[in-house]
Amino acid sequence: MxxxxxxxxxxxxxxxxxxxxxxxxxxxxxxxxxxxxxxxxxxxxxxxxxxxxxxxxxxxxxxxxxxxxxxxxxxxxxxxxxxxxxxxxxxxxxxxxxxxGLGGIRNLGDGVVEAGAGLWVPAFVRQVIDWGLAGAVHAIGIPGTLGGLITMNGGSQRKGIGENVVRVDAIDHVGRMQRLTQDDLDYRYRASRLQRGDLIVVAAQLRFATGDRQALRREALSILAARRAKFPMVRANCGSVFVSDPALYSLIGPPGLAIERAGLKGVSAGGAQISPDHANFIVNNGGARAQDVLHLIRLARRSVAAMSGIAMDAEVRHLAPDGVMRPAHEVAELLADPA
Ligand SMILES: Cc1cc2nc3c(=O)[nH]c(=O)nc-3n(C[C@H](O)[C@H](O)[C@H](O)COP(=O)(O)OP(=O)(O)OC[C@H]3O[C@@H](n4cnc5c(N)ncnc54)[C@H](O)[C@@H]3O)c2cc1C
Structure with a gap:
């Protein structure tokens, strides 16, 4: 297969x-x-x-x-x-x-934690902090499962959870259990080998340094407050749409700033809108269709490329009816031009 x-x-x-x-x-x-x-x-x-x-x-x-x-x-x-x-x-x-259902967590000692893939990321981070372990706090505001985080190498403040992964237990398409180490997972910024889609993560072991519990709690609260101030919280969204590109970052800044400079903050297509609060978010104002979001992704990508010469890649992945899952900009670029 x-x-x-x-x-x-x-x-x-x-x-x-x-x-x-x-x-x-x-x-x-x-x-x-x-x-x-x-x-x-x-x-x-x-x-x-x-x-x-x-x-x-x-x-x-x-x-x-x-x-x-x-x-x-x-x-x-x-x-x-x-x-x-x-x-x-x-x-x-x-x-x-x-x-x-696949959401347990236990402390194995020496900074190593084992957790199930279905665990809610903020709950995972809170537990790690309660054990006095440092290194997961950047993920406190990420609203996904641990399995999704490990697959996406998710994180914030330029960190990714892949740095802490020791081992992943995954089931292949015929039900065999596979054990992968960090080296097997080919971690890159917001990407990993797991995005191929042939393995289902069921659990992982992660290693953290020892930290000060109270200081970590304060850091978590300040990260959450900063996110609340910066990100749209009311309308449905999928977080940052584009991955930050180092060349674009040094030329203009993060994707949100580049999209804003291209004059697209607040622009709508159908029920979807480039967030007026943060231009790297696309919000659903009600009744948005995938086509609307893809149009905005293409518009933002092309406008920023015209301005900077750099084409941004999407972090968000599109699932097609036949099961192909790929970064949404690849699908957006295949859309027919508007009549
Ligand atoms: C408001 C908001 C803020 C966000 N902020 C951040 C942020 O700061 N940093 C960040 O990195 N991300 C952020 N995200 C994006 C998202 O939360 C993360 O990518 C998260 O880790 C995805 O987890 P999930 O369980 O929702 O995965 P899904 O979206 O369901 O899936 C994502 C990918 O992972 C695969 N996958 C999921 N579970 C498994 C599994 N068990 N085994 C194998 N493959 C699997 C899927 O096939 C898919 O390819 C944000 C999203 C929102 C809505």
């Missing part, structure tokens, strides 16, 4: 037999059909997914994968959908949604 960044995942769009097989193999409540993806992502955008499985344990995830492999059904994995743009046409396959 082939998994590559720009190829659809293997398998077919599921028929009714796949949902029936999953329902008979998994506990009730873990399988849903015809689910609006808009309910699973922070942007509140996206058409229906054929099947969504929300495993409550590693065992039921492995069972789901065995059924999916046997039925040769297409599948993808998501966490909280806080970095995903779902397509208006939805997704023809099985969405494996890793959430709180």
């Amino acid at each position: 082939t998994f590559a960044a720009d190829l659809a995942p293997p398998g077919h769009a599921p028929d009714a037999g796949v949902a029936a097989a999953l329902r008979s193999a998994l506990p009730s409540g873990e399988v849903a059909t015809d689910v609006p993806l808009a309910t699973l992502g922070r942007w509140r955008i996206g058409g229906p997914a054929d099947i969504v499985v929300t495993p409550q344990s590693v065992e039921t995830l492995a069972t789901a994968l065995a059924v999916i492999a046997e039925q040769d059904a297409r599948h993808i994995v998501i966490g909280d959908g806080s970095n995903l743009l779902f397509d208006d046409a939805g997704f023809r396959g099985v969405v494996l949604r890793i959430g709180r």
Whole structure:
């Protein structure tokens, strides 16, 4: 089977037999059909997914994968959908949604912590701070799962969680457990080998330095206050749309400033708008479609490139109906020009 960044995942769009097989193999409540993806992502955008499985344990995830492999059904994995743009046409396959069922955490000593992929990132960071460990505090305001954070090498203040990852336990597409070290994960700024989509992270070990608990709590509160002042909090959004580019940064500054300089702050397409508060955010003012967001991504990218000679890449990933997941600017650049 082939998994590559720009190829659809293997398998077919599921028929009714796949949902029936999953329902008979998994506990009730873990399988849903015809689910609006808009309910699973922070942007509140996206058409229906054929099947969504929300495993409550590693065992039921492995069972789901065995059924999916046997039925040769297409599948993808998501966490909280806080970095995903779902397509208006939805997704023809099985969405494996890793959430709180895979969310434990324990302190192994010597600064090493083991946690489940479904753990909510702010809860993870708070626990790490409570254990007097430093190095996770930059992620305190990130509204996703630990699995998503580890896949995206998420973080703030130019840090990424990949720096702390010691080991990742992941299940492959036929249900085999794989153990990967930091070296295997090919961490780069907001990117990792896990974005290929062929492995599902179920747990990770991370190493932190010893820190002062009270100082770390104060730092967390100040990071949260700064984020509240800077980022749009009311309208649905997916955080920063574009990744900061070092060349653009030294020429103009971060993507938000470059988009603002291009005169695009507050510009709308349909229900989507380049946030009037922070130009690297695109907000859903109600009824936004993926097409609207993609138009704004292309407009911002092209305008900043015309001004600076530098084309920004999106951090946000687009999920196509056939399961291809790739940085949203790649899809935006394929849009037809407006008539
Ligand atoms: C308001 C707001 C602020 C944000 N601020 C920041 C920030 O400061 N810094 C930052 O880095 N990000 C930020 N983000 C983006 C986002 O929260 C992070 O990228 C987060 O780590 C994504 O986690 P998730 O669980 O939502 O993943 P999803 O969006 O569901 O998925 C993202 C990618 O990870 C993959 N994935 C998810 N879970 C797994 C798993 N268990 N195994 C394998 N692959 C998996 C998916 O296939 C997809 O490719 C922000 C988002 C919002 C809405």
